[in-house]
Amino acid sequence: MTGTSTTGGRKRRLRDRLPVRLRHHWKPAATLGVGLVTMVAFLGDVRISPYVTSTSRVEADAITDNVTGTVGLYDTSASHTIQLTYQQTDFEKMMKEFEEDGTKDYIKADLVVDGVYLNDVGIRLKGNSTLMSLRGDQGKQGRQGEQGERGEQGPQGGAEAGPPGEAAGQEGQEDQAEQGGQGGGRGGGMVQYDLSAEKPEELPWLVKIDEYVEGRAYQGEREISLRPGSNGQVPLNEALSLSLTDTSGQQAERYAFTSVEVNDRPAATRLMVENPDTDYGDEAGDGNAVLYKARAGSSFAYQGDDPSKYESSFKQLNKKGSQDLEPVMKLIKWVENASDEEFARDLDQYVDVESLAAYVATQNLLLNFDDMAGPGKNYLLRYDLDTKKFTVLGWDYNLTFSGDATAGPDDSTGMGGGMPGGGEGGDGQQPSGAPEGMPEGFPEGAEMPQGGPGGVGGEGQERGGPGGGAAEHPLKTRFLESDAFDEVYLAAYKKLYQEFYASGTAAKEVKAIAGQARAAGAGSEELDTAVSQLTETVTDRTAALAKDEQVTG
Secondary structure, eight states: OTTOOSSTTOOOOHHHHSOHHHHHTHHHHHHHHHHHHHHHHHHTTOOOOOOOOOOOSOOSSOOOEEEOOSSOTTOTTSOOEEEEEOOHHHHHHHHHHHHHHOOOOOEEEEEEETTEEEEEEEEEEOOSGGGHHHHHHHHHHTHHHHHHHHOSBOTTSSBOOOSTTOIIIIIHHHHTTSOTBOOSTTTTOOBOOOOOTTOGGGSOEEEETTSSSTTEEETTBSEEEEOSOOGGGOOHHHHHHHHHHHHTTOOOOOEEEEEEEETTOOOEEEEEEEOOOHHHHHHGGGGOEEEEEEOTTOOOSOOOSOGGGGTTTEEEOSOBTTBOSHHHHHHHHHHHHOOHHHHHHHGGGTBOHHHHHHHHHHHHHTTOSSSTTSTTOOEEEEEETTTOOEEEEEOOOTTOSOSOTTOOTTSOOSSOOOOTTSTTTTSSOOOTTOOTTSOTTOOTTSOOOTTTTTTOSOSOOGGGOSTTTOOOOHHHHHHHHOGGGHHHHHHHHHHHHIIIIITSHHHHHHHHHHHHHIIIIIOSHHHHHHHHHHHHHHHHHHHHHHTOHHHHO
């Protein structure tokens, strides 16, 4: 039949059903498919870890909405106010989850900071031992369980984190160093905070500006930390330590006192502190450095040449995707394997020695019980991508001005009693109210120090070493034990002593900080007592060091 098609009822061949482009290039596609099947068959259970070594000054999660405000967030000469408003049902759910298993999830809140409104910020509880009073008996019984969720004991006895992202693991471990029982006003002595869900204005909070609004920041800040302690117990010692560290030219978080209201509750005076985050890391090293934060109970032990194995001990704060933990891995490997001679000769190839000397001297001068060698492992490692060297930075100073105020450059500033003035705290006495064999506020998962809680006995007591109550840190310990660095350490110590104490700066700063706290609403007899005790500690410290020929000679 003319014009009749013979193809209408014919089935299309398989190759005709494939796209034209695929039919033309089927051989490479087939080869790729066979290769993938082969890799899955033979390498399916093999872990492949990426090694990233390229440099970049650009962060992936850039700030796209920077709310400027009208008052500098950390301007200590200005009055500050913070108001948080959230749904009570969200808060109750969050508290219930925390009480049951220690989970610290964010909830939405509206924030008004110094009169500037920001909708839908994230807020969560921040701290670990600090928050135990919120959990009651459940919290005490759950301490071992929480450690189990964080991971097994690491090589140095600290609990290593579980996989990043686990609620009780990652969040809990990042906060673990922030201890309960630390206290500010009493010269750094340990204070047990009586926290309650009925007084949310007194709870330690982390405010995350961009948790629900991507790319948003307030004056370049994505996170604000409201530190433990309120009103008469506001941590004056932490503010003093941050101020002195900053005046010495070392990097320190900014801070200010503020009045805090939550859901129309009465206002409480709080210390708000810059939280080390992506942007804090970018500020280090003029933007061409990577910042790593040691996790609580972290290990400084070599675990092989896979950078991902160190994620349980260090959190990379910036340049994710362009950098990884390989520099930290190499530093740890070298510190662990170098002979004493190699350590003395080559340390300056890995670490800025003068900055390390300044860091170690600063922690001693500030009587910091919980520095890089303390139970909470509170320190940051900054890796300069230009010089290829590390510097050590401090953070979390709420256990400063604790212990023996007469401690010199060769003495431990480890776990003393934390008594005002230091005199009664350095004789091996345990802080009042502490559980037997463990100091009040000692973080879960951290190794119990050698020599017991009183700071007597143990090794490494020379040169401010970790003996006398603080756990060791290989980098700090080896630095202090090596005669090769005596000169640089003592030079840094003398210089910082002059800047902190001999100049009268510390004493002046106590008065200024007390004034800032009172201006924020903390005026009370309790605060007056706290100021007197911190003043006494600073006075005793100044007088004792002035008599030390190592320091003044």
